[in-house]
Amino acid sequence: MLAFLQKLVALDSPIRVTYHYVRWVIAFWISGNPAKNMIVIGITGTKWKTTTTNLVAKWLQKAGKKVAMFSTVNISINGEIEDNNMKMTTPSPFFLWNWLKEARDAGCEYAVIETSSHALFYNRVYGLRYDVAVLTNIAQDHLDLHKTMDNYVDTKLQLFRNLYKNGIQKWVRKVWVVNIDSEYSDRFLSKEIVVDNLYTVGFSPSAQIRAENVSSTEFSTEFDVRIPSNQFHLTSRLPGNFNISNILCAVAVLMSQRIDIQTIQSLINEFACVPGRLEEVSNARWAKIYVDYAHTEESLRSVLDTLRQIKTTKRIITVFGATWDRDRTKRPKMWKVVDDLSDIVILTDDDTYTEDSLRIIRDVTEGITRREGEGFWIIPSREDAIRTALIMLQPGDVLIVAGKWAETVQVTQSGAISWNDRLVIEKILMEIEAQVMI
Numbered sequence: 001m002l003a004f005l006q007k008l009v010a011l012d013s014p015i016r017v018t019y020h021y022v023r024w025v026i027a028f029w030i031s032g033n034p035a036k037n038m039i040v041i042g043i044t045g046t047k048w049k050t051t052t053t054n055l056v057a058k059w060l061q062k063a064g065k066k067v068a069m070f071s072t073v074n075i076s077i078n079g080e081i082e083d084n085n086m087k088m089t090t091p092s093p094f095f096l097w098n099w100l101k102e103a104r105d106a107g108c109e110y111a112v113i114e115t116s117s118h119a120l121f122y123n124r125v126y127g128l129r130y131d132v133a134v135l136t137n138i139a140q141d142h143l144d145l146h147k148t149m150d151n152y153v154d155t156k157l158q159l160f161r162n163l164y165k166n167g168i169q170k171w172v173r174k175v176w177v178v179n180i181d182s183e184y185s186d187r188f189l190s191k192e193i194v195v196d197n198l199y200t201v202g203f204s205p206s207a208q209i210r211a212e213n214v215s216s217t218e219f220s221t222e223f224d225v226r227i228p229s230n231q232f233h234l235t236s237r238l239p240g241n242f243n244i245s246n247i248l249c250a251v252a253v254l255m256s257q258r259i260d261i262q263t264i265q266s267l268i269n270e271f272a273c274v275p276g277r278l279e280e281v282s283n284a285r286w287a288k289i290y291v292d293y294a295h296t297e298e299s300l301r302s303v304l305d306t307l308r309q310i311k312t313t314k315r316i317i318t319v320f321g322a323t324w325d326r327d328r329t330k331r332p333k334m335w336k337v338v339d340d341l342s343d344i345v346i347l348t349d350d351d352t353y354t355e356d357s358l359r360i361i362r363d364v365t366e367g368i369t370r371r372e373g374e375g376f377w378i379i380p381s382r383e384d385a386i387r388t389a390l391i392m393l394q395p396g397d398v399l400i401v402a403g404k405w406a407e408t409v410q411v412t413q414s415g416a417i418s419w420n421d422r423l424v425i426e427k428i429l430m431e432i433e434a435q436v437m438i
Contacts (some may be wrong), residue, residue: 045136
């Protein structure tokens with residue numbers, strides 16, 4: 001019944017917005033504002049939010065701080081990590097404030113919260129006093145809600161504009177971190193908005209914290225970090241230029257919290273990966289298998305460009321799909337990127353919810369030139385699509401299963417089913433190995 005009513009009420013309807021505002025008011029006053037003595041760090045952007053959130057939280061904790069973290073993939077309080085099974089980047093205000101109360105009771109000094117445009121638009125985080133705001137990047141997404149890119153950017157900007165709105169703490173400085181390589185970054189650097197500390201990061205020569213002399217291998221990335229008064233070298237096991245951007249954002253946050261350079265260097269060397277972000281699945285096929293959350297045009301390009309840089313790569317096989325009822329205009333754009341950068345493409349289901357699977361597939365394949373059966377297959381069953389890709393896999397190939405990362409459910413027209421891309425891949429690999437042995 002609720003799903004039917006949600007269909008009737010437009011996403012940006014005042015009725016829906018008011019409903020969420022009332023929920024915030026109730027949740028906030030019941031909670032008693034448990035985060036009022038914490039330093040709250042909000043990380044927003046179209047992509048890379050989860051990686052940056054995990055980097056900041058885990059490095060702060062390794063530096064000796066007590067930290068609570070909420071991200072799309074996982075949730076933690078003082079290092080006790082659990083999966084985020086809610087399929088929400090930022091939770092409902094009732095869950096959020098209860099979680100913050102648990103974090104306060106556990107003595108957390110910091111709350112690092114991945115903050116989506118939906119959370120800002122629907123007032124899920126209204127009243128939460130942020131002290132640090134981070135922009136990872138901006139690209140087309142969620143136009144089903146925001147209608148235009150200008151509206152989308154303005155919604156993201158709320159996180160930055162409201163840093164002072166809900167008060168300040170004595171001795172706690174308000175901090176902005178902006179990736180200036182991102183489109184629309186100039187909107188986040190307006191001189192009309194005053195902030196205690198502004199850090200710009202990126203590859204651009206104008207970035208205050210920038211990456212130089214990048215050297216990448218299949219197993220690591222090395223680069224110099226140039227800051228106004230110094231330069232230091234970093235080695236990371238996170239692949240790709242997009243992860244360098246994530247690291248720079250996290251470095252800026254740590255510097256703003258007075259973490260010294262030597263500690264930052266040691267923390268980065270220890271960090272391996274974020275669940276579902278170019279997460280490798282071990283195998284005995286002499287090939288590379290990765291799962292990743294990439295579900296937009298730009299995120300797919302970043303991931304596939306990174307995989308293209310692996311010198312031993314023979315073929316890239318991509319398994320991906322598009323989600324339900326979201327911005328349909330991005331679907332053929334996703335296809336264009338995958339088509340350009342993949343040798344073999346298998347189009348499958350993601351979360352279809354109430355939308356017809358074949359309609360989504362038709363939208364994705366609009367205007368394609370590949371013929372099915374010639375480096376391209378449509379296999380709606382996600383498990384069958386992954387199985388087909390694994391059977392095709394040859395030594396030297398790279399397989400990327402994109403879109404669902406470390407999610408533990410897939411939502412279909414028949415309801416939610418238990419699902420995890422990594423576990424499905426591991427199960428099918430065992431089946432294939434068993435057949436080979438027979």
